[in-house]
Amino acid sequence: MNFHSLLTPTIQASFKQATLQGQPEDRSLFYPNQLASLDADFINKIKEKSKLELALRVMQPFVGDDIPENELLRILDETLCFDIPMKKLSESVSILELFHGPTLAFKDVGARFMSRCIRYFTREENKKVTILVATSGDTGGAVADGFYDVEGVEVIILYPHGKVSPVQEKQLTALGKNIYALEIDGDFDDCQRMVKTAFADTDIQSKKNLCSANSINVARWLPQQLYYFLAYSQWQSETKPVVSVPSGNFGNLCAGMLAAQRGLPTQHFIAACNSNDTIPRYIESQIFSPRPTIATMSNAMDVSLPSNFIRIEAMYDKDLTRLQKDLSACTVSEDDTLAAIIQLYHQNQYIADPHGAVAFHALQSYLQQHPEQSGYFVETAHPVKFPDAISKALSLQIPIPASLEDLMKKEKQSTRMAANDNAFKDYLMSHHT
Numbered sequence: 440m441n442f443h444s445l446l447t448p449t450i451q452a453s454f455k456q457a458t459l460q461g462q463p464e465d466r467s468l469f470y471p472n473q474l475a476s477l478d479a480d481f482i483n484k485i486k487e488k489s490k491l492e493l494a495l496r497v498m499q500p501f502v503g504d505d506i507p508e509n510e511l512l513r514i515l516d517e518t519l520c521f522d523i524p525m526k527k528l529s530e531s532v533s534i535l536e537l538f539h540g541p542t543l544a545f546k547d548v549g550a551r552f553m554s555r556c557i558r559y560f561t562r563e564e565n566k567k568v569t570i571l572v573a574t575s576g577d578t579g580g581a582v583a584d585g586f587y588d589v590e591g592v593e594v595i596i597l598y599p600h601g602k603v604s605p606v607q608e609k610q611l612t613a614l615g616k617n618i619y620a621l622e623i624d625g626d627f628d629d630c631q632r633m634v635k636t637a638f639a640d641t642d643i644q645s646k647k648n649l650c651s652a653n654s655i656n657v658a659r660w661l662p663q664q665l666y667y668f669l670a671y672s673q674w675q676s677e678t679k680p681v682v683s684v685p686s687g688n689f690g691n692l693c694a695g696m697l698a699a700q701r702g703l704p705t706q707h708f709i710a711a712c713n714s715n716d717t718i719p720r721y722i723e724s725q726i727f728s729p730r731p732t733i734a735t736m737s738n739a740m741d742v743s744l745p746s747n748f749i750r751i752e753a754m755y756d757k758d759l760t761r762l763q764k765d766l767s768a769c770t771v772s773e774d775d776t777l778a779a780i781i782q783l784y785h786q787n788q789y790i791a792d793p794h795g796a797v798a799f800h801a802l803q804s805y806l807q808q809h810p811e812q813s814g815y816f817v818e819t820a821h822p823v824k825f826p827d828a829i830s831k832a833l834s835l836q837i838p839i840p841a842s843l844e845d846l847m848k849k850e851k852q853s854t855r856m857a858a859n860d861n862a863f864k865d866y867l868m869s870h871h872t
């Protein structure tokens with residue numbers, strides 16, 4: 440399977456190249472040349488398949504010959520080393536829990552898969568690589584965990600100062616060894632821009648083998664399809680599910696929609712957004728007009744320029760009318776997010792994190808308009824990572840899970856930096872390991 444740049448289709452790359460390079464030279468995104476439809480027989484038997492069988496069938500077409508099957512199976516087995524349970528909350532609403540991985544965030548699946556692919560490719564070539572990652576909180580932790588103490592790899596994480604929670608900050612800054620944290624005086628979009636600019640800089644490129652770990656990397660984006668296949672294997676209802684995905688950079692949603700394009704049964708998708716509503720406004724008005732990023736409780740979705748949306752547009756040949764049949768977008772205010780956390784707690788004894796709560800609210804609104812349907816929403820993080828929102832909504836504190844206790848005792852190590860492309864360049868040019 441080859442990939443091409445969405446801007447310049449003649450720029451082609453194998454899975455290996457696309458993974459190591461992150462982004463094509465034209466700074467657009469890699470996109471698969473074929474979507475690799477799955478045959479009906481496979482789809483009908485999804486419920487009988489093991490997790491690993493399913494994962495191999497879903498991922499192998501994209502990886503092709505770049506990783507041998509036994510190695511790919513090992514990578515997938517390590518990637519999916521935790522549960523991805525679906526829980527029924529009511530007749531029409533279920534919840535898909537994606538936070539049982541080592542950093543308690545859904546990004547663990549993509550980060551684990553990608554880090555293991557990169558490890559495989561660099562070991563093969565005996566190369567040193569520098570992973571640059573901009574994070575609004577959760578990505579950095581998952582990527583750091585995936586690459587921690589891996590020889591030949593250094594990870595440089597950029598995160599917005601004061602905008603991540605205490606658990607998240609420890610996950611970003613306390614590992615040490617080959618993991619370096621830069622605390623940026625700016626927001627996530629600044630961090631993302633700094634990373635993008637570094638990738639385009641030939642001086643830096645000649646000094647370091649840069650590799651991106653954001654959800655634009657195909658090795659992070661594509662394995663997220665697995666959630667939706669695993670969700671379907673647990674789906675009980677006769678009707679196809681409406682799927683509500685809390686969306687920031689739109690990688691997760693885009694992976695779900697890719698799964699649907701390949702044949703996975705779904706009724707409809709909902710892009711559940713917080714006040715950063717570029718896409719809901721675009722889908723409604725057909726006018727794309729990003730505004731400055733707004734800080735919200737669901738800070739992993741504080742993104743005003745979602746990178747992955749162009750992949751969704753590509754799936755629909757930029758036909759917005761056709762896209763609207765499969766995708767709705769919903770903007771959820773801070774008040775509605777709090778109300779959703781409260782409702783889930785009182786009606787279902789469920790403690791949702793603010794991202795899951797946004798998705799729940801969006802699903803509930805949609806089902807009110809479509810009462811004959813049922814669906815699930817995606818819970819992307821453990822609520823302990825967002826303690827302020829939980830205590831605000833429910834006046835309670837969630838104990839730190841045992842798996843994080845050691846990490847919380849470690850010391851934060853970070854380098855403070857202005858949101859300035861040149862400052863980052865200087866850092867990279869003088870940074871050596």
Ligand SMILES: *Cc1c(COP(=O)(O)O)cnc(C)c1O
Nearest residue numbers: 577687688689690691739819820
């Ligand atoms: C990253 C993240 C999201 C948004 O996912 P995208 O793929 O960027 O849309 C939602 N919730 C949590 C907890 C996250 O960490």
